[in-house]
Amino acid sequence: xxxxxxxxxxxxxxxxxxxxxxxxxxxxxxxxxxxxxxxxxxxxxxxxxxxxxxxxxxxxxxxxxxxxxxxxxxxxxxxxxxxxxxxxxxxxxxxxxxxxxxxxxxxxxxxxxxxxxxxxxxxxxxxxxxxxxxxxxxxxxxxxxxxxxxxxxxxxxxxxxxxxxxxxxxxxxxxxxxxxxxxxxxxxxxxxxxxxxxxxxxxxxxxxxxxxxxxxxxxxxxxxxxxxxxxxxxxxxxxxxxxxxxxxxx
Numbered sequence: 428x429x430x431x432x433x434x435x436x437x438x439x440x441x442x443x444x445x446x447x448x449x450x451x452x453x454x455x456x457x458x459x460x461x462x463x464x465x466x467x468x469x470x471x472x473x474x475x476x477x478x479x480x481x482x483x484x485x486x487x488x489x490x491x492x493x494x495x496x497x498x499x500x501x502x503x504x505x506x507x508x509x510x511x512x513x514x515x516x517x518x519x520x521x522x523x524x525x526x527x528x529x530x531x532x533x534x535x536x537x538x539x540x541x542x543x544x545x546x547x548x549x550x551x552x553x554x555x556x557x558x559x560x561x562x563x564x565x566x567x568x569x570x571x572x573x574x575x576x577x578x579x580x581x582x583x584x585x586x587x588x589x590x591x592x593x594x595x596x597x598x599x600x601x602x603x604x605x606x607x608x609x610x611x612x613x614x615x616x617x618x619x620x621x622x623x624x625x626x627x628x629x630x631x632x633x634x635x636x637x638x639x640x641x642x643x644x645x646x647x648x649x650x651x652x653x654x655x656x657x658x659x660x661x662x663x664x665x666x667x668x669x670x671x672x673x674x675x676x677x
Contacts, residue, residue, distance in 0.1 A: 431654075432470050433646070434520045434548075435461070436541060436564060437509060439475045440530030441482035446598045451482030453528040456558050456639045457506075458496045460524060463643030469650065471505070472520075476534045476541065478511030484528050485636065492640075512540035517547035521650060527559030527585065527636070532599045535564035542568045549576060549629065554649050558633035558642045559585045566606050578611030580627040583634040589619045626664040 437452040452475075464471060475481050483506070488494050496502045523545050525535065535541065545568055549555050555576065557565055562584040568576040587604045590596045607614050616634055617623035623634040624641045631649060633642035652659055 430519060430521045431468065431650075432472065432520050433464055433522045433524060433650075434515065434544070435471055435473045436523060436525045436535070436561070437473055437475045437481045437506075438526075438528050438530035438534055439477035439479075439481060440533045443529055443595075443598050444533065444600070448529075448595075448598065449482075449484070450530040451484040451528055452526050452530070453485040453559065453636055454483050454493050454497075455485060455487070455490055455636050456526040456528065456561070458490075458492045458502075459639035460526075460556075460558070460643030460646065461496060461502070462492050463640065463647055467647045467651070469647070472515075473505045473509045474512055474515050474541075474544075475509040476512065476538050478509055478514070480507040481509055482530070484530075512538070512544060515544055517544045517553075518551065520548055520553060521653065522554035522556060522646060523548050524646065525557035525561030525564040527557075527561040529560055529595060529599060531560045531563045532601070532603065535561075536567050536600075538564075546570060546576070552629070552653075554629045554631065554646065554653075556631040556642060556646045557584070558639050559635050560603060562607060562632055563603055566603075566610055575610040575612075577607055577630070580612055580630050581615055581625050582607055582612045582627065582630065582632045583615055583623050583625045583638070584632060585635055586616045586619065588616075589635060592619060628661045629659060 443450050584603045587602045622637045624638050631645050
């Protein structure tokens with residue numbers, strides 16, 4: 428029986444390079460998947476590159492799910508006391524999820540400890556998920572066969588168009604959509620700032636904050652498939668995507 432634990436990865440970066448722009452882990456990209464997973468009975472640990480308290484961005488308390496979890500003591504303790512990668516045992520988790528926020532572009536791609544944890548989970552038949560800028564944590568992961576984890580998979584992420592729209596294309600160290608394509612991924616997207624989630628085998632990715640809830644639902648679905656002993660497709664899940672109106676907007 429697979430573990431019913433999921434590891435959330437959050438950025439430790441609070442400033443975007445030398446720009447002076449404040450950043451952090453984007454709150455709804457944590458709370459919305461957290462809500463879906465906890466409702467389904469999964470337990471969640473949180474890790475960040477530096478461990479300890481993580482900076483938050485997008486703290487919109489008019490979002491009822493944000494408000495619920497930001498008033499939950501256990502959730503807040505996890506945010507304030509994230510694990511360091513060295514404290515994590517990959518074998519304890521059935522899935523790893525990379526939340527977004529622009530800070531991820533700076534401290535996720537080159538973190539070899541997080542790369543190894545992710546590789547170990549994936550190669551032990553675990554699930555890898557990421558949303559918005561979270562896939563920055565996937566761009567440099569190579570599997571034991573030498574291929575990039577994302578190579579050949581249909582994926583989504585914050586698009587180059589969305590990056591240009593928010594005026595950050597010259598601040599981030601690279602454009603995420605472009606980098607994923609360079610790594611051999613088949614990048615797909617919906618109109619900017621609308622919900623879009625792609626399941627490709629045991630890799631699940633979402634485009635932007637509007638996709639966070641649907642990504643959480645997709646992750647629960649794949650985890651439950653595994654628990655039921657059902658075989659998972661190596662890549663596409665019958666063109667499973669979401670672009671519903673209810674998830675639109677930032």
